[in-house]
Amino acid sequence: MIYFDNAATTRISDKVYEIMQEGLRHRYANPSAGYQWAKEERKKVEKARADIADTLHAQGKEIYFTSGGSESDNWALRGIADAYKEKGRHLITSRIEHKAVLKSCEFLEKNGYEVTYIGVDHRGNIKLDELREAIRPDTILVSVMYANNEIGTLMKIKEIARIAHSQNALFHTDAVQAYGHYEIDCNKLGIDLLSASGHKFHGPKGVGFLYKRDGIRISPLIYGGAQEQRVRAGTEYTIGIEGMAVAAKEAYADxxxxxxxxxxxxxxxxxxxxxxxxxxxxxxxxxxxxxxxxxxxxxxxxxxxxxxxxxxxxxxxxxxxxxxxxxxxxxxxxxxxxxxxxxxxxxxxxxxxxxxxxxxxxxxxxxxxxxxxxxxxxx
Missing domain, CATH: 3.90.1150.10 (Aspartate Aminotransferase, domain 1)
Known part of the structure; x- marks a missing residue:
């Protein structure tokens, strides 16, 4: 078989497979439990968090594990919209975003928010002049993807972030097609929130993460227990998280x-x-x-x-x-x-x-x- 659909999903690496195979059979303790076996699993989750943070030149506490890119996108938009509604109810995105972003925007529009959709040129580049005209004091979030999943165009992330920050809006990027493929320094690029998914860079399906700059508020998308610093409930997919972190380290090692x-x-x-x-x-x-x-x-x-x-x-x-x-x-x-x-x-x-x-x-x-x-x- 010739597999040329890696933008849809990738095969897991051999090392990821080996670690997950062993872990699924022998390491099934809940990392939130109090006994020593569970504490060992908690250490592995926190090491994975730190390893992924290192790839973004970020802090471990800025990484929140999710079920994948779609959840991370939904959480970024809906969580920020709720947390910052006192500043305003206006968001900006582009017309070529992934459906996870566009459908989240549709949801917000039905719930009293206003969304401006910025156009692109014939090659998929965001029209920066339109963005400058659209940004305003009550804009709370600008969300533009890092690399388009269908046509591959890379966005001018640093400039888009600068425009967002000119009105004290936050900047989120769906980096599902870029993380694991490009060096990303969130601080240098001005990224406040970033979505990624493990299966796009030779990690497992069903696991991803949201980077959220320290100090930014966000409302939970999933309610329940106190996992993920009390903002994302649910027992952690420990083996998947570890597999994703291994894939991330492999992607950036060479x-x-x-x-x-x-x-x-x-x-x-x-x-x-x-x-x-x-x-x-x-x-x-x-x-x-x-x-x-x-x-x-x-x-x-x-x-x-x-x-x-x-x-x-x-x-x-x-x-x-x-x-x-x-x-x-x-x-x-x-x-x-x-x-x-x-x-x-x-x-x-x-x-x-x-x-x-x-x-x-x-x-x-x-x-x-x-x-x-x-x-x-x-x-």
């Missing part, structure tokens, strides 16, 4: 070499695609994009059918449209950058990891070329 290797494969893939497939174009930024990510439009094909055909050949990619019953629904991201419906339905996403290699690229390009030629002849 970051420069691994990221360069993946980028070189990505660039080779794009070169081969241009040389072998007619009427193919890049979607999003050419240079300022996630180094492991390609989004391309292939004229004259239906992306969903193409993905199905490749899937039968054990090649995994994703598309720019989703199947909703018997209808194709074009991605809100591709709509926001001004793509026509026809082009959006001809767009695929290819995303790589350190477990891919150049032989897979050659095989993929040949299979894609053959499949596209057949589809164009038929349709």
């Amino acid at each position: 970051f420069s070499q691994e990221s360069l290797k993946i980028k070189q494969m990505r660039d080779l893939l794009w070169k081969e695609l241009k040389e072998n497939i007619q009427e193919i174009s890049l979607v999003g930024e050419k240079e300022n994009r996630a180094y492991h990510h390609l989004s391309v439009c292939i004229k004259g094909v239906n992306a969903l059918n193409l993905a199905d055909q490749l899937g039968e050949r054990k090649i995994c990619i994703s598309t720019g449209s989703v199947c909703n019953g018997m209808q194709l629904k074009v991605s809100h991201v591709l709509k926001a950058i001004g793509m026509s419906e026809a082009d959006a339905k001809a767009t695929i996403r290819i995303s790589l990891s350190r477990y891919n290699n150049r032989d897979e690229i050659s095989t993929f390009v040949e299979e894609l070329r053959s499949t596209v030629n057949i589809m164009r002849q038929i349709y």
Whole structure:
């Protein structure tokens, strides 16, 4: 199998697998219990917290474990909105955010908050002038993703944070597609809250975290016990937390070499695609994009059918449209950058990891070329 859908999820690393396999069988104590066995598990949770904090140049007490990116996004928006409603009820986000952010904004709008949705250019860059015009004294939060999950465009995080802070608003970034792939210093970039998910960087599914700068208030999203400094109830997924921390340490241990290797494969893939497939174009930024990510439009094909055909050949990619019953629904991201419906339905996403290699690229390009030629002849 050739797996080129790493923006959706990644395989867990061998080391993560080994640690979790042993832990699931032998280390099942509740870290909140009072006996020594449980206290040993608590130490492992706190070590994982410290290890993840180190990757962000943050403090351990600024890391809160969650079930993943969607919960972290929901908590950041809804928790801050509630905690700071005395300052105002206005939030700002972009039109190309993940649904976890957009749906949270919809919820807040139904509950008396106002949300401004900033537009993007045809490559997915946030329109900073619109943001400057939209920010106001009663804005409590600006939420803009670090790297777009569909088209790979990287946002100008430091500048966006600066604009947010100009009106004493907080800045949250959904870094699900960036954490584990880019060096992120929350202090230098001006990030107040950051969401991440373990399964995007070779950790387990079902676990993530929210970074919250020390001193910022936040209301709980989940009520119950006193876990996670009394703001996120629920027994900790100890083994998952440890697995995520191990994956994070692995991701940043040899970051420069691994990221360069993946980028070189990505660039080779794009070169081969241009040389072998007619009427193919890049979607999003050419240079300022996630180094492991390609989004391309292939004229004259239906992306969903193409993905199905490749899937039968054990090649995994994703598309720019989703199947909703018997209808194709074009991605809100591709709509926001001004793509026509026809082009959006001809767009695929290819995303790589350190477990891919150049032989897979050659095989993929040949299979894609053959499949596209057949589809164009038929349709």
